[in-house]
Amino acid sequence: MALENDSELKEFIRKAALLNAVGHGGKAQTGAMIGKILGEKQELRSRVKELSSVINSVVSEVNSLSLAKQKVIVEKNWPETQKRLKVEEKRLPPLTNADKYPTVVTRFSPNPDCVLHLGSARAILLSHEYARLYNGKFILRFEDTDPKIKRPSLKFYDSIRKDLKWLGAKVDEEYIQSDRLPIYYEYTEKLITDGNAYVCECIPEEFRKQTTAKQPCPCRELPPTEQLEKWNTMLNGGYKEGQAVVRVKTELENPNPAVRDWPALRVIDTKKYPHPRVGSKYVVWPLYNLAAGLDDHLMSMTHIIRGKEHYTNMVRQKYMYSYLGWTYPEAIHYGRLKIIGAFLSKSKIVQGIKEGTYTGYDDPRLGTFAALRKRGITPEAIKKMIIDVGIKSNDVTLSWETLFSYNRKILDASSNRYFFVPQPIELKVLQTPRIFLAKLPLHPDKPERGVRVFTVTPEGEEETVSLWISRKDAEAMESEKIFRLMELFNVRIESKSDDSVTAKFFSESYEDVRKIRVQLIQWIPKGTELPSQVVMPDSSVTEGFAEADCKKLKPDAIIQFERFGFVRVNEVDQKLVAYYAHK
Numbered sequence: 001m002a003l004e005n006d007s008e009l010k011e012f013i014r015k016a017a018l019l020n021a022v023g024h025g026g027k028a029q030t031g032a033m034i035g036k037i038l039g040e041k042q043e044l045r046s047r048v049k050e051l052s053s054v055i056n057s058v059v060s061e062v063n064s065l066s067l068a069k070q071k072v073i074v075e076k077n078w079p080e081t082q083k084r085l086k087v088e089e090k091r092l093p094p095l096t097n098a099d100k101y102p103t104v105v106t107r108f109s110p111n112p113d114c115v116l117h118l119g120s121a122r123a124i125l126l127s128h129e130y131a132r133l134y135n136g137k138f139i140l141r142f143e144d145t146d147p148k149i150k151r152p153s154l155k156f157y158d159s160i161r162k163d164l165k166w167l168g169a170k171v172d173e174e175y176i177q178s179d180r181l182p183i184y185y186e187y188t189e190k191l192i193t194d195g196n197a198y199v200c201e202c203i204p205e206e207f208r209k210q211t212t213a214k215q216p217c218p219c220r221e222l223p224p225t226e227q228l229e230k231w232n233t234m235l236n237g238g239y240k241e242g243q244a245v246v247r248v249k250t251e252l253e254n255p256n257p258a259v260r261d262w263p264a265l266r267v268i269d270t271k272k273y274p275h276p277r278v279g280s281k282y283v284v285w286p287l288y289n290l291a292a293g294l295d296d297h298l299m300s301m302t303h304i305i306r307g308k309e310h311y312t313n314m315v316r317q318k319y320m321y322s323y324l325g326w327t328y329p330e331a332i333h334y335g336r337l338k339i340i341g342a343f344l345s346k347s348k349i350v351q352g353i354k355e356g357t358y359t360g361y362d363d364p365r366l367g368t369f370a371a372l373r374k375r376g377i378t379p380e381a382i383k384k385m386i387i388d389v390g391i392k393s394n395d396v397t398l399s400w401e402t403l404f405s406y407n408r409k410i411l412d413a414s415s416n417r418y419f420f421v422p423q424p425i426e427l428k429v430l431q432t433p434r435i436f437l438a439k440l441p442l443h444p445d446k447p448e449r450g451v452r453v454f455t456v457t458p459e460g461e462e463e464t465v466s467l468w469i470s471r472k473d474a475e476a477m478e479s480e481k482i483f484r485l486m487e488l489f490n491v492r493i494e495s496k497s498d499d500s501v502t503a504k505f506f507s508e509s510y511e512d513v514r515k516i517r518v519q520l521i522q523w524i525p526k527g528t529e530l531p532s533q534v535v536m537p538d539s540s541v542t543e544g545f546a547e548a549d550c551k552k553l554k555p556d557a558i559i560q561f562e563r564f565g566f567v568r569v570n571e572v573d574q575k576l577v578a579y580y581a582h583k
Ligand SMILES: [Zn+2]
Pocket: 199, 200, 201, 202, 207, 217, 218, 219, 220
């Protein structure tokens, strides 16, 4: 039978091609596949020629599909191959005990009291990435149960959703803790009924004195029936703020005094501090360990990936888990990720905005995702950096430059090039022999993207060409010195004043001046310029002119201004406004 009519073989090749394509960014490699297929189907060795023609046709069909489509087909037909493939692709270490659970479930659980910043990237991206690697579930849980001190604000729920979307973290389920108070009450009642929690009326100092001495406070020993009465009094508003807390019992001998009989719920005067979502409906609010601890089990969390500062919280919560007969999820505690020079403290960000020090949550001086997005830092770069750092329990310190170098690799390949002349000064080139047409590629490695075309026409008796160059370049110009205007021609400086430089045409070819190592500078023909502003990382503004082709750019385009840096276009109209990313 001719191989091309052998449907079983074709299906076999199709599977190999799809797997190979998914492993190679969407393009299957024919050569590697021939070897693999011959290895498995030795009877075809005498028919290599026929086989490669079948492979070629299948590969070209597979390669015409998008990577996303290829992934869908593979996941649908051969899901078992995916776990392994993806783990190899991303280089994250396998998740502890992933095989123990039918579905891996992870979560990110922010308090919506501020926008998110780079400090959250690790929790978000690792949790999300592992959920995807194991075809699991990624949960977003808003932990908004402190209407008083860490008060949530409605706008931050949305900004957090937006940031996750931007980072590529797809949320499978979303929960909001302020919707779940009846659930927390129900379990608290159970804990109290079973004698595992109690209402404590002690003033904090007294309580601390007792527990430091490993002694029970007087409230602890009362029978559950009395505890339940007090609990109901709490719920009905019978206690004021600070008059009572519910505590979960632990061993009083626990070596860490901060673990002993930890506080689980407290009273908040929501008449005075209404919750932005549920107002004054509740006066008893759960603290972190009760709400997060219950939710992790109730939401079937299998893996909690979080900073090691949460280690003690796990110790606290495990008491509650044992009372309820639950098993604690796998907990992975990573070290702190510090970015040198980044403003990552929530309270300082909020305060700075209130006081007007920062222009907003996207002020370029901040390390918020909103600011990074505005500057043209790509989510891909953040993700790559986080995955490269991986899960380590030691602290990791990175510099901005580390993030920029990840971003640069991405932008260098994707960004088109344009001329921008900061703080422009006029350059008059005399004795220009003819009209010059300069064609510059939009991207040096991607000729298919096309070119920008500049026409430079000499005028007047002296055959003068007028161009804009940057003040910084002008400052380096001395009489007799030769410079090359990029892709145009070489000039020799004659004289200069405060606001202009006069030069003479020297020669056309770069070869003429390459040996003397002249400086290549960017330029813009006078009269074609687009007034521009670039907001710098310190929030200062650099004024200048961009080349005319920049008028065609759309907001959000990330481009490279040659010899200046990568910028993200924020608006284009009569003027271009861009934000500076990095060199
Ligand atoms: Zn007490």
